[in-house]
Amino acid sequence: xxxxxxxxxxxxxxxxxxxxxxxxxxxxxxxxxxxxxxxxxxxxxxxxxxxxxxxxxxxxxxxxxxxxxxxxxxxxxxxxxxxxxxxxxxxxxxxxxxxxxxxxxxxxxxxxxxx
Ligand code: AMP
Numbered sequence: 001x002x003x004x005x006x007x008x009x010x011x012x013x014x015x016x017x018x019x020x021x022x023x024x025x026x027x028x029x030x031x032x033x034x035x036x037x038x039x040x041x042x043x044x045x046x047x048x049x050x051x052x053x054x055x056x057x058x059x060x061x062x063x064x065x066x067x068x069x070x071x072x073x074x075x076x077x078x079x080x081x082x083x084x085x086x087x088x089x090x091x092x093x094x095x096x097x098x099x100x101x102x103x104x105x106x107x108x109x110x111x112x113x114x115x
Pocket of ligand 1: 004031
């Protein structure tokens with residue numbers, strides 16, 4: 001069954017899309033955890049980081065460079081930002097279509113909360 005991100009990529013459900021090319025789509029997170037919170041998503045439906053194969057490594061590089069460019073466009077580069085990929089249950093992954101969180105716009109606090 002298609003994930004919600006596949007549906008966004010296909011244009012079947014709306015999203016605030018900030019970047020699109022043949023390989024990557026980026027859009028604003030619907031529940032932002034920071035003033036800037038975007039998701040950088042490959043068009044290829046890879047479920048988790050653990051499912052990456054060597055041929056996907058170029059795609060990962062593209063995702064990071066899109067994140068870098070979006071951070072510059074949002075004027076959060078100088079202040080700093082966080083890139084996060086959650087993998088499966090212990091990390092709290094909710095959507096099983098690989099995505100890179102780009103968060104910034106204020107001090108983000110500790111990397112991992114108590115819990
Ligand atoms: P993760 O926990 O790493 O799987 O993150 C999934 C993220 O997707 C969460 O931050 C959600 O707020 C976000 N999200 C879920 N549905 C949508 C949607 N329709 N549009 C934008 N972001 C979404």
